[in-house]
Amino acid sequence: DAGITQSPRYKITETGRQVTLMCHQTWSHSYMFWYRQDLGHGLRLIYYSAAADITDKGEVPDGYVVSRSKTENFPLTLESATRSQTSVYFCASIPPGQGSTGELFFGEGSRLTVL
Amino acid sequence: GNSVTQMEGPVTLSEEAFLTINCTYTATGYPSLFWYVQYPGEGLQLLLKATKADDKGSNKGFEATYRKETTSFHLEKGSVQVSDSAVYFCALRSSGGSNYKLTFGKGTLLTVNP
Numbered sequence A: 001d002a003g004i005t006q007s008p009r010y011k012i013t014e015t016g017r018q019v020t021l022m023c024h025q026t027w028s029h030s031y032m033f034w035y036r037q038d039l040g041h042g043l044r045l046i047y048y049s050a051a052a053d054i055t056d057k058g059e060v061p062d063g064y065v066v067s068r069s070k071t072e073n074f075p076l077t078l079e080s081a082t083r084s085q086t087s088v089y090f091c092a093s094i095p096p097g098q099g100s101t102g103e104l105f106f107g108e109g110s111r112l113t114v115l
Numbered sequence B: 001g002n003s004v005t006q007m008e009g010p011v012t013l014s015e016e017a018f019l020t021i022n023c024t025y026t027a028t029g030y031p032s033l034f035w036y037v038q039y040p041g042e043g044l045q046l047l048l049k050a051t052k053a054d055d056k057g058s059n060k061g062f063e064a065t066y067r068k069e070t071t072s073f074h075l076e077k078g079s080v081q082v083s084d085s086a087v088y089f090c091a092l093r094s095s096g097g098s099n100y101k102l103t104f105g106k107g108t109l110l111t112v113n114p
Helices: none
Strands: A004-007 A010-013 A019-025 A031-038 A042-051 A054-057 A064-066 A076-078 A087-094 A110-114 B003-006 B011-014 B019-021 B023-026 B032-038 B044-050 B056-059 B062-065 B075-077 B086-093 B108-113
Touching: A004 A087, A010 A019, A019 A031, A019 A087, A019 A110, A042 A064, B003 B086, B011 B019, B019 B108, B023 B032, B023 B086, B032 B062, B044 B062
Parallel strands: A010 A110, B011 B108
Antiparallel strands: A004 A019, A019 A076, A031 A042, A031 A087, A042 A054, A064 A076, A087 A110, B003 B023, B019 B075, B032 B044, B032 B086, B044 B056, B056 B062, B062 B075, B086 B108
């Protein structure tokens, strides 16, 4: 049971470069989410997706782009990375049919450092 | 909008001590409440949840009771172990709607010493 796989787990890049963080889930979950985790802020929602080709902004979407051409993949792209985007990024999904009480399943995180 | 406030850490306890991590929330309607735990180097995983007022969630010796009158969902454990050292997040999800977004607190780092 592979669950949710994030790649890369660690990435160092420079200001202005484009970076894509990949998220792949093997459960065919409909809903997927991208959160960033920062000290003093907890987890903040960047983008989420209800299904393939349906995405919506979360709390902190600026500077990020997402796509969802296939149900199992939900990549997050930083089009021009900034130092403020140094963070740990978590992808998550929720099984279908569980509604508002359902458990969120998380990947192991991608630690991104922007120099 | 929804918000979650939990006690700031870090919290340091000795093994077998009693643990309380406070969590209060602001939300409309009747949200579902959750505690997630993050062990070092890992993603978050669900610890327990409660979906209506007066429900008690429990797992691995941890408990939390959904108190609508005080809008609280405090996490407790009677006797902590070294293996409980982790970051704990309180979270809520609004009832109704279809977006299933979770709103998290800032997290509380717990360190348990032998």
